[in-house]
Amino acid sequence: MAKQNPIRGKFIGVGTGPGDPELVTRRAWSMIEGVRVIAYPAPDHGTSFARSIVAEAIHPDAVEIAMVVPMRSGRAPAQSIYDEGAAAIIAQLNDGHDVVMLCEGDPLFYGSFMYVLARIQPDFEVEIIPGVTSVTACAAAVAHPLVARNDVMTILPGPLDDDVLVGHINAADGLAIMKIGRHMPRLKALFTRLGYAEKARYISHASLGHQTGMSLADAPDIAPYFSMILLYKGDDPWIN
């Protein structure tokens, strides 16, 4: 019923891609340029990465809703953060303004956007503009294929237990390990034990000026949040 009210604004989840402003889609860029209310997650200290990617597209008069989400703490942020952020967005939507929420990578692939979406989706028109994920950006950084033909691809968060990781690594052909950060020494030891440390690739800051890519065996023990391990262990002779 609410969706038929022409006075209400639309809520638009926009993927900003992996970091390079040039890897934003044309639709995302023009959507950001066209709206006057922009929401985004921001860390407790410092600036919002999602916002920094598209800063040039944001109208100088835009109202900005910064949602402070302590994402790298290891603990799940309190749901009250999303309650408050969603309330601020809903107030703008009820005033008839379209609201873009910026999301690093893709809005529906990990990330905190979905908690805001769940609070707004029942009552408002929603559009999602998908973005380039860090997985394909990391593969591009080392110009190495992820999967081919009937290969199975699995994406694994690094904080998972070794036993869980090993089961999935054994079962898949292509693998991406995300959210590495402080888990790097354990992950490197695990890949070494499995015999994949040379074959696996480590990538940090994909698509940015300080991007790095190397064999996991050569990677430093200290990994930033924006880093990934990629492994192809399928049987396609053209990838190996």
Next chain:
Amino acid sequence: MAKQNPIRGKFIGVGTGPGDPELVTRRAWSMIEGVRVIAYPAPDHGTSFARSIVAEAIHPDAVEIAMVVPMRSGRAPAQSIYDEGAAAIIAQLNDGHDVVMLCEGDPLFYGSFMYVLARIQPDFEVEIIPGVTSVTACAAAVAHPLVARNDVMTILPGPLDDDVLVGHINAADGLAIMKIGRHMPRLKALFTRLGYAEKARYISHASLGHQTGMSLADAPDIAPYFSMILLYKGDDPWIN
């Protein structure tokens, strides 16, 4: 050694995204506009989907290298197709022309680009511009999250045997089944048997004008090549 020769052209793999020309990245679009040699896979009959997405960006004087790849036959195309395509591209690179190869979705995520890449990469400078994949475009089409927090996401080609699919479906939180086509009746029966037919979503032609999205239980038995099944079976209360 060859990479230092300034006369040789650069080979650029460009992801054209899921289908909507607006979902091409800004860098991909301007790269296509800027080069005068464009390669792409084309079906035996009809036009190249990758080319059609970015047709407006292709310079009218561009040389076009159409690589006829019978992709939907179920059989792997002969490697001689890639030999010939790569040879035509290499001739242009040796003449000092940059060559863009267009790839539906992302260049390194399934698809035939990697067979061309493998033949060119040893001797020429290469750049990959990642693209929006059909996986995130399908999630966007139904505005439903793929995975959150420490969820595991697995991407499965539909032609795989039921036993293999079941093992991965049981082990992952978020799933995408690609390359459905003629496997749709079997896949629908499998998801029904597992009790996921209502919960899983079926999407066809994501991002295009004739895009559809519905519960898998309501999906037709005849599925096009450009269709996908998405399932979230993790325990995040905000996605379910």
